[in-house]
Amino acid sequence: MRWIAQGEQNECGLACLAMIANHYDGFSNLQRIRKRLGEAPFGSTAAQLVNQAEQLGFSASAYSVRLRDLKKLKLPAILHWQMNHFVVLKKIKRKGLCILDPSQGERFIDWQSGNHKFTGVALEFDLERPIQLSLGQPRETQKLPKLSRASWLNLAGLLVTSLLVQLLMLAMPFHLQLIIDRGVSFADLDFVVAISVLFAIVVVIRQLFSFGYEWAFAHFNQALSKQLSGELFDHLIHLPLRFFRHRSVGNLMSRFTSLDELKRLLLSNVFPLLIDAFFVLLVGVILLSLSPLLGFSALVAFTLVMIIRSLCFRPFKESNLQAIEHHADSQTQYVASVRSIHSISCLGVEANAVRRWRDAFSLAVSYEYKALLISSIMRNAQQLVLSIEMLVGTYIAASLVLSGGLSIGQLVVYTVYRKLFSDRLATAVDRIFQLRLVEMHHARLCDITAEGRERFATPLIKTDSSLSIHDVSYQPTNHRKPIFRDVSLRLDHGEWLWLKGDSGVGKSSLLRLLMQCEQPSSGTLFVGGVELRNDPRPDLRKVITSVTPLDSLIAGNLAENIVSFSDDVDQSWLREVLEYCELLHCLQALPLGLATPAHDAEKVLSSGQLQRVFLARALYRKPQILLLDEATSHLDSQLEQRIFTVLKRTEITILAVSHGSNMGRFATSTVRLTAQGLQPE
Template identity: 30%
Template sequence: MFINRTPFVEQMQQTECGICCISMVAGKYNAHKTLRELRNMAGIGRDGVTLYTMRNTAVRLGFKAKVFRAELHQLSQLRLPVIAHWNENHYVVIDKINKNSIKIIDPAVGRQTISYEEFQKSYNFIVLEMTPTEQVVPQKRVSVWGKFLKYLMEIPKKVTIVIIIAIIYQLGTLGMPILVQYLIDNIITANKFQLLSIFMVSVIFLTIVQGFVQFFRGKFIIVLNNTLDKRMMQHFFSHILKLPYQFFQLRSFGDLLFRASSLRIIREMLSSKLVLGLLDFSAITFITIYMLNKSLVLTSLVVGLSLLNVLMLILTKRRLKEVNQDEILKTSQLQSYQTEFLYGIFGIKTAGIEKETYHRWASFLDQLIQAYKNKEGFMNMIASLSGTLQMMSPLLVLWIGAMLVFNNQLSLGELIAFYSLSNNFFSMSGSIVQTINSFMLTGAYLERVQDVLDEPLEHTDDDKESITEFKGNIRLDNVSFRYSEHSDWVVKDISLDIVSGQKIAIVGQSGAGKSTLAKLILGLYMPSNGKVYFDGKDIRELNLSALRKQIGVVPQDVSLFNRSIKDNISLYKEDVSLEEIQSVTKMAEIYEDIVRMPMGFNTMVSELGMNISGGQRQRIALARALLNKPSVILLDEATSSLDHQNEKRIDHFLRRLKCTRVVIAHKLTTIMDSDLIIVMENGEITALGTHHDLLKKSEFYAEFYAKFQEHAYSPV
């Protein structure tokens, strides 16, 4: 079996370091697997994977795998690479053990060489060893370039125009040295002074034409760039909006935004560098044919010097890819942390940890700066060597060419033309080398973007049945849910009938599965087992987007947008009148608060709604939920920030709507009048009934009520 260098595979989400390590070790033996394939095999969920699951995944790939305890001195006796348990909740690959250091590959950080002392601080003395067997199937690493080249194939007319204009421009550039040769050999040397003015006027005219061609080339490249930008961004964000809710629970928002911004780098590669690089290659072919026709000696010199440039690229390729991947990784980590602390600024301020937050941010910044220095320093070294070679090469051509002129093997005009063309040759070959470098570097961005685009979409197909008049009847038939094939059940064997117009309450301790059950009812999660029916129709056969438009949701943590209050309620629906918005705000008891604001309904809400109170945010969210006249409304601690009087008035309005209400609350005043109260413990329904029924038959609910009474009547 062919054995190569252990590849670096970056983890795309926090819970997949284990499968990244499996991918790296498998790649060592040329059995490359995509993270998408390994996620499906290992069943990656919210809580990551265990060593047991990792061992089973390795066995399914054809490896003999075993997990065991290994002391530090025993590691050198193992067949490297091996996977090590790291810092209690992480995995890394031990790639090489030297006399004074150990080389590890961390899927979250990259390649590192650390001392034995540093290694011992994080090593948990547990390893997973993967030994290849005959069952291991060699598999090449999948290239993602083909999936992005399709964007060029979708706009053949624009690409063709750019190519044709670029060819005309290059023909003009290459033709100029040949015209100079003609000037020297056929006009100046031949003393044909009468042709000089005509010739020079013609050359000036061609130069002006060349300038116009250059202008139109740049203009059409801008058009091509804009078209690619639009198509790629539309595809990316359209795909993201169609991904299931679970995807966003496992991803960093900052990292997703970084991937989106990477599309511009990919577009630059596709629209300019790739197309022009291919044209440079074609031009070099024509130059070589011309030069061979004039002098085999000089052509061999030019090609030989250019091959030195290519050799340098081959020798530096691996290191260049490593330093680029490291910079991308550090940039993503910094952006993710910046997004994290901005979202969590309330907690940072209230805990008084501004200094600690700054120092952690500065640590990420220092790592990025170091990664940038490493990459730029290495690229600067390559550019310096390449530039020196490019400056020296034409001089060598001039030197050898001059000898050929003295020996009457070459005319002076041919030497000047050869010198100019060799400059073009070296410039274009250098450009091709840079294009190949960019091609390799862009691959890291491509993989990060493609990782998102490979995620399966939610079932929101337009060809599925749309419930246009949802009555609000919901039935759960033996529904169970877990985040992955190997994780614990979060909700188990739930059977429940919710009748249109009922008020249903869900109670239980934190972690009992209340919010998960609510998300199953909303269709945000698909059941792992069992079925969910809406008005008697299986949710898997319905258009989810159409269904959700008829369900109102008021979450505990309300998300508001940096837009006006009116836009936050209407969510940009153009067919909604101000009167309708005012009506729902009155139902949500927020109308008086809004009209007292300086700009009324046009008052701008800051990002996340930080400039208004928690109670106001909840009532705006309630108004938003009521605007669509929902058949079902879910209230997840939706009135937790409200006073008793406001809460009572809102409940009175909701009763008049006669829609199905599903309430998750810890305040008994909110749920005591429910038609059905569901008690959940450890993901199961342990009791259900009315308030009075549960006081008699549910120990948990009776204790819950007793604590409520104790708190309600305790002296202030």
């Protein structure tokens, strides 16, 4: 049964369902389960897992069961674990349970530990209909970057050059055989000189080809890295916002670096493996030509090495994956601690931050140690087999020399080729099992590449500046009830609507629907007379803009941020916008002025000044519709009124959320949002 790792901390339930589904159909994975059932940002309950399993084609039942009665369940089953986790029960053994933990891999739990961790809730599954009918086609194809014709020619050139280098290397042992069997035996010094000069030329040619191969390989590696990393980052940055909402920074960084590992594994192993395989085959034929018994001895060694590697590969792969996952967690803890250093220092919780990072890092290091230990066992067992085979082969070859079956020169050739065969065989087997790790890194990358990019229609430059919402309800994934329902409103050009409501009632969610960051559960939304539908989304980013608490400065300087990195900057409009927001003098007072880097500006500007920077950025775009979510909450009352006065003069259509009282003097209408809809005030 295949283990599937959870992508995020709260995805253990979905990962368990993916393992159950994969057990029955062999191709289900977490990405496909997410696509079919949606994400689980807040985790899952046992009841939700039962409902989701039925959507996949299972008949699922939840039972309250004692630990010793688990043997009555149909396996695999899902167990509720440690009050906040789900695991898959794979097998019941005499001394305990074999479980698949989405966060830690396959584990054996003795009965005593299981009694403390199992909560008593188990889910049993029966397949009622083929899962393919629920999940669609058996496998999602991943589009790989297309290599240019020149790249394919470079690859072909690399392969040919590498083959030439290996063939020239293969010829070198014949130098010794000719020297011994012809030069020494017949005391022919001229022959020895001629052969030495000839093979010296071969050595020079081989090194020239070797240098050319290494230079071309480095150039191709650089070009391919730029292409693959560029295309992956371009894809990542164009994914929907919902993709990033519940994924940690460390997790995404770790998955992105899987591309480097994937590229390294392929470039460092595919071509060399082809060469090594060719080399091993050719040397094996030579050994067989010297003696079938010697060739059979080499074949037995190869078979034993493959068996050893196959037995050790699975725990080696799982240890590597666990090390990667926990390193991602430690990266997340590191980034989160650095971002929150002000709060950590003020609250005096440095010890807690260190403990959380150290726990994650220690787990990663422990799995790295386990992987290194397994690798050491494989390598030493492999070396033992090859060393014993070398001794046996040398004995056989010496016996053949004594019986007249081989000459002294052939014995020397055998010794050299046997060493080459042993080295290349070990390298080839290493490369084969390294390439089997490609699947692990590819699966991690698929979490990014399998997600579809946002598709936008042709950008709209100008609309009628109206907003219209008809019977809109919104219920996030895994929420038991809608946040709000049956919301309808309309704003015409130049109107200003003040949206009030209690905290948590859904005011910000309604604005996110209008910004197309979320999709409504039902109902329709129109911006400028254009319906906000999905696939493709209407591109209204030049028409509508927003200022929200989620805004931040983008890497660059202040001026670039305010003009949204435009190449054609309207300096007079930029100055006017800064004056509107009363920012001109305070930003010019900075040592670098508008050229101040964003990361420095966030440290020296107050929260109110940053809010005005975000407002200036929105106004510079000359939007027809402006959405404000607590956009002036950090401003004093008088400054807030002056900015509202400026906004009123612009005649922009405004939908604003605010808990303050100043907005009532400027808004043309006011409504209150409740769970049942809008109520005018």
